[in-house]
Amino acid sequence: MSDFVGRNRLWARLNAAVAAQPDHLPTPIAVVDLAAFDANAADLARRAAGKPIRVASKSLRVPALISRALATPGFEGVLSYTLREALVLHDLGITDDLVVAYPCVDRGALTDLVASPAAAGAVTLMVDDVAHLDVIDSVRSSKAVQIRVAIDIDAGLKFGNQHVGPKRSPLYDTSAVVALARAVVARDGFRLVGVMTYEGQVAGVPDDVPTQRAKSLVVRRLKQASMTQLDVRRRAIAEALGPIADLEFWNAGGSGSVEATAADDAVTEIAAGSGLLVPGLFDHYQSFSPRPASYFGLRVSRKPSPTLATVHGGGLIASGPAGADRLPLPWAPPGLHLLGLEGAGEVQTPLTGHPAAMLAIGDLVWFRHAKSGELFEHVNDVHLVFGEEIVETVPSYRGLGHVF
Structure with a gap:
């Protein structure tokens, strides 16, 4: 299965898992496959x-x-x-x-x-x-x-x-x-x-x-x-x-x-x-093949133009030397990109690329954080997904009231 097909299937699968929830989940929606x-x-x-x-x-x-x-x-x-x-x-x-x-x-x-x-x-x-x-x-x-x-x-x-x-x-x-x-x-x-x-x-x-x-x-x-x-x-x-x-x-x-x-x-x-x-920084190693397991979802909140889709939030920047590799990766649907002049913003993140034209207000876009663990400093709840189902929701350290 190609990376393109796999990421589209991931998009559909995670969207289905969220849609099946009785309550509207607040964003960012942190999930672990x-x-x-x-x-x-x-x-x-x-x-x-x-x-x-x-x-x-x-x-x-x-x-x-x-x-x-x-x-x-x-x-x-x-x-x-x-x-x-x-x-x-x-x-x-x-x-x-x-x-x-x-x-x-x-x-x-x-x-x-x-x-x-x-x-x-x-x-x-x-x-x-x-x-x-x-x-x-x-x-x-x-x-x-x-x-x-x-x-x-x-x-x-x-x-x-x-x-x-x-x-x-x-x-x-x-x-x-x-x-x-x-x-x-x-x-x-x-x-x-x-x-x-x-x-x-x-x-x-x-x-x-x-x-x-x-x-x-x-x-x-x-x-x-x-x-x-x-x-x-x-x-x-x-x-x-x-x-x-x-x-x-x-x-x-x-x-x-x-x-x-x-x-x-x-x-x-x-x-x-x-x-x-x-996480994103671990994609390119000779010693092992990556299987991304952690994502966060944000909803499209505006369409500045027919070819742009803006999600609410997104500025979850990784620690380390400042650079493009510390930015979150728009992952599913595949083909989306951050804008060079705006990057990932605290309140909004505009996205370009061919899928942006098909995204509607309210749709979910799934991102990968650049570093492992740091995503969960931004959420109280982590949703554990198996297939197309959220099987359990568990607290992060933050959700337990801890900041270390």
């Missing part, structure tokens, strides 16, 4: 080749979807993006295996953690500096509750003075990692249980963009060089940490690097989240 979601989850597990996948909750932000992923064989635990979020997921009973991917300096959340032996036993905090330990110690009067911590290590590619990759941890050399590890195990009330090396320059960068052949070739070479260098570095760090602590996990990778990361013997688990929903 469960068949695609489940297929993506199974494919991620296959690509991980037996290593467990930790769900990156930042890429979902819907408790029901996190639980659905965890119910898939091959998925274990959650990689959360804030401590407060981890505490909520623990309270909801989603999982008792939570790793916070970023260092926490939220003293209120840390106070709640150290006051709860159950939460402290389920949550692992990320550190890359002794100062992070100091912040934790500043909120507790007793060391009776032991705090689980993991060390975040820079996984970027270095050649000469150049560094390619996310600017995260200051820890790169083995000696610096060992020094912090020794500081953790020497400090009362802390337990070193894991390590994280996120190679974002491999996992999060498209490498097979049809309109950027030369750039894609360079990206693929940089990815290969990065994984080769990382394999050596991780092995050396693992050997150095062995006598210091008995680690429970070594987390690494992402949806775009599952196979390559899983092949590294030092790594015990893979982080993945975007590969479950496959």
Whole structure:
């Protein structure tokens, strides 16, 4: 089935699912195609080749979807993006295996953690500096509750003075990692249980963009060089940490690097989240075929001309460096495009392309967000679709009253 036919069928299917609802759904109408979601989850597990996948909750932000992923064989635990979020997921009973991917300096959340032996036993905090330990110690009067911590290590590619990759941890050399590890195990009330090396320059960068052949070739070479260098570095760090602590996990990778990361013997688990929903930025990877699973619908509210259709809202712009790739994609019906001078607006978004002429006021247009998870910061309800039916409506974090 061609992409054109598939997207037209998607348009008809999602429209039918919405039309069958007894109440008029407010826009933006956020939907997740469960068949695609489940297929993506199974494919991620296959690509991980037996290593467990930790769900990156930042890429979902819907408790029901996190639980659905965890119910898939091959998925274990959650990689959360804030401590407060981890505490909520623990309270909801989603999982008792939570790793916070970023260092926490939220003293209120840390106070709640150290006051709860159950939460402290389920949550692992990320550190890359002794100062992070100091912040934790500043909120507790007793060391009776032991705090689980993991060390975040820079996984970027270095050649000469150049560094390619996310600017995260200051820890790169083995000696610096060992020094912090020794500081953790020497400090009362802390337990070193894991390590994280996120190679974002491999996992999060498209490498097979049809309109950027030369750039894609360079990206693929940089990815290969990065994984080769990382394999050596991780092995050396693992050997150095062995006598210091008995680690429970070594987390690494992402949806775009599952196979390559899983092949590294030092790594015990893979982080993945975007590969479950496959947003616009994940369309062009050599390592997997995209199955988009997440959409938002907007209604045509005006027709400025016979060849234009304007939908109400639409300005759901993704985080990261400002550029056209951060804009939402008009997806169904196929053939619609944003206007270069207006883009996606907060209150209205004009669309051009051959389908615009046939769209009438009140019709739905379906978009894909550029990044996974961020769509659900804009809606309270997420409608889970199977075939032509909304089978369940579930709350997002926002719908539960949470903003992390």
